[in-house]
Amino acid sequence: MRTVIALGCTLLLSLGAMPGKASAEAKEPIRIGMVADKTGGLAAYGYSHEKTVRAALDKINKEGGISGRPVELYVEDTESKPAVGGVKFRKLVESNKVDFVIDSNSSGVAVACAPVAKELKTPYFPSAGATEISGDKGNRYVFQPCTNVRQEIKGVARWAVENIGKKWVLVVVNYAWGWSNQEEFTQYIKEAGGQVLEAVRVPLGTSDWLPYLKGKITQEADAVFLAAFGSDFLSAVRDIHAIRPDIKKLGALYALSAQDVAKIGDPVEGMYCITSYPTYLAAMDTEANRSFRGLIGVDPEGKELGTGTRFVLAYNWAMWQTMFIIKQGIEKSGWKSRADHPKFIQAVEGLQWKQSVEFPQGDGSIRAQDHLIQTGLYIEQVTKGTIRVAAKIPVSETTYPPIVDHTKEAF
Known part of the structure; x- marks a missing residue:
């Protein structure tokens, strides 16, 4: 078209x-x-x-x-x-x-x-x-x-360990974006003093996540880091809640985007999410x-x-x-x-x-x-069926040394 x-x-x-x-x-x-x-x-x-x-x-x-x-x-x-x-x-x-x-x-x-x-x-x-x-x-x-994912994870890792939990289970969609989230979270959560207990990859479009999650989210885990969006996100939070309704959750960038959190209810209540642009105007008015x-x-x-x-x-x-x-x-x-x-x-x-x-x-x-753009981030949280900003992450926390130098490449 x-x-x-x-x-x-x-x-x-x-x-x-x-x-x-x-x-x-x-x-x-x-x-x-x-x-x-x-x-x-x-x-x-x-x-x-x-x-x-x-x-x-x-x-x-x-x-x-x-x-x-x-x-x-x-x-x-x-x-x-x-x-x-x-x-x-x-x-x-x-x-x-x-x-x-x-x-x-x-x-x-x-x-x-x-x-x-x-x-x-x-x-x-x-x-x-x-x-x-x-x-x-x-x-x-x-x-x-x-x-990008490295900026996002580096930026929030320390805050996540200090405010959410130290022992984590990673649940990601099985493609490039999910792999990046798994790799970066494993590295930076460890540097921040945390630990990854399990990492689970689930194919895009999966409606039943329970077979993939079974036995992975143990009582030892403090929190789940979820890299999924859209219908995958809805299936994931539903099934994570069914297994461990008490576990804390942090969503990768924009996991909550366009979701009706009031309608979803308990599976997302209290959940945190990384974002580079707040959902509500009040957070950046x-x-x-x-x-x-x-x-x-x-x-x-x-x-x-x-x-x-x-x-x-x-x-x-x-x-x-x-x-x-x-x-x-x-x-x-x-x-x-x-x-x-x-x-x-x-x-x-x-x-x-x-x-x-x-x-x-x-x-x-x-x-x-x-x-790569250089800018800051926000951490949002679902509270009583609405979304509020829980923390603001400055650009100094998201910055990392360049992986490559394209200025040396010929045109």
Whole structure:
């Protein structure tokens, strides 16, 4: 499926003073491709990300575009499958002639697209959290504008040991994102003085988790770390509660995203969850965040305006900010066409920003060496059927040395 947006400032451009070739060049649209998870297991994420990106483009084009040029959006469905994502990335570049590619919340899709981005020399900004994306699976054309698993686990490990428990059972979905969570949690919880007793991997889409959990969550365990989302999360918390209703739980990033915690009830009551963007406006009630939520159509409780349904807030802030990272990179580098991609990439390496409506999540930067965003986190907790912020984790706690240095790679 392909969707095209051309929100125009062409009339404004036609009134400009640039004659001949320069005027024509100014009118040439900048094309952005989006590999969105519109169907399959991540469809709710694909919907929210696409809606958010459309809102960002609407804002950009209404304000004159980028360097006086309108922006077009081309959307392809990954079907939430890595192999499909790679094919759709190639289609966007080779058939639709896009200049930049964004999204996929699937780490599997992002990892599959990364070598294609390098081959086709096209800057790529996925919204997936596997550490490898800004590590050995990344390259100079790939940026990670959302927090990754290593940042998230390193950032919360000490707090988790001090406030939740020391002896842990890990329960993760069996694919790239789950593996990253298992690896990083095992390392950093040990460094914080904790211990992992068991690690359980469960296939995506499993409705009955009891056979996998049987005998794993013993009385010795203080807590469970759960890396699952969507329907997998619902099945997991139900069955963990059936085995050990007293055990404490910590969810990986956005495990609670779009979940109706009041409806779920006891299985999630008291549960903690890592997040890089709070569910409720009250936790970050800034003018920038209020404006951002209004523009994407989300109310103070995280519900979609017009439908009243829970909106998946997972990394949609990162996709919104990515549009303005691209804008700043183009304007800073003087980018005109694909031939200027090296200049664009160098401009984004080390880019910094302050919180604003364009960057509602807060102050941040893109680390030059590994192309990873540097920002802080939150820990949320379910309390009496609602979600509140239990702790704020500063960027100093999430930072770790770069795994790679892409600035040394040739274009």
